[in-house]
Amino acid sequence: MDLSSLGFFNTLRFDRKNRQFAVIGLGRFGRAVCSTLHSQGYDVLAIDSDEGRVSQALNDRIVAHARAIDSTQPSALAEAGIFEQDTVIVAIGNYIQESIITTLNVKEGGVTHVVAKASSEIHVTLLKKVGADHVIFPEHDAGCSLARSLTKPGILERFELDPDSSIVEVITPEEFDGKTIAELQLRSRYGVNLVAFSKDKKFVVNPDPTTPLRKGTAIVVIGANKDIDRLPI
Incomplete structure (x- = not known):
């Protein structure tokens, strides 16, 4: 997945003094984010509820650290160190309830910059309501890009x-x-x-x-x- 074509990295704050990123959700999109950030020298902490995905990310060396936890539980996020990160990317786009609860937890935990992935227009609105600083809609963006390339x-x-x-x-x-x-x-x-x-x-x-x-x-x-x-x- 080519994240640059989606304009995704426009939403991130690349301050060399603040190199810590966390990615919540290790699906295709989350893995692509982890891999790209890690290859550029940033410290990436990844979490997912699926232990298999966590193990795979570590084996593939696309993250510095990864843990299998339930992101809808604030105490688990705190224990994993999510609230200490400079930027958190919530990449649980296909599970709307988990995505919204996780985004709310991260914002209430004190993270100043939260980027969340949406899977629909309604999802975009809800993520903004619970405090996401930036919301991206990759499928929509990719569709617009394809239409422009054809015309x-x-x-x-x-x-x-x-x-x-x-x-x-x-x-x-x-x-x-x-x-x-x-x-x-x-x-x-x-x-x-x-x-x-x-x-x-x-x-x-x-x-x-x-x-x-x-x-x-x-x-x-x-x-x-x-x-x-x-x-x-």
Whole structure:
């Protein structure tokens, strides 16, 4: 599972002074979170009610520590050290009651930053009601991403800054071929800014406005999604 494509890591606070993360729930999503954080050098504590999943996570070395406990019990969370973590990710998306109770327990336990995974729009609302600082809905986000890729095949990569704005890598359209960045007037015509273009398998950042663009190469632009959608790609 590619978490970066879902914009998931926008919700996390990557402060090198605060390297402690806990993940509650070791399904596909929770394992992907653990593996990615652990590979980046962060200290990850994982818990799940299934001892088999806990053992597998330890054997696969995707976490520093893991315990099999019931996350709906505040005393078990406290004993496991969950309340001492900088950020807790509640990844129990498919079990709504457990997800909501766990999120409430973690917030009431004093964790300042809680990210929770939802499986429906109603689930999103309930998680916010019990105090989740950020709620993600991976299936919805993945569906939106797929729809955009089908309707805008010229977009190679998209990094969402927030729900309304993105940085995208796109194939230079035929309409831009041979024209300089200044001539294209992307900001005034489309409301986007060009921040880089590809050349010799590398990207030139903050390019000279007199640089001509070539069809088939890649450019990177930043702007509101509604403006990006107006590009002829």
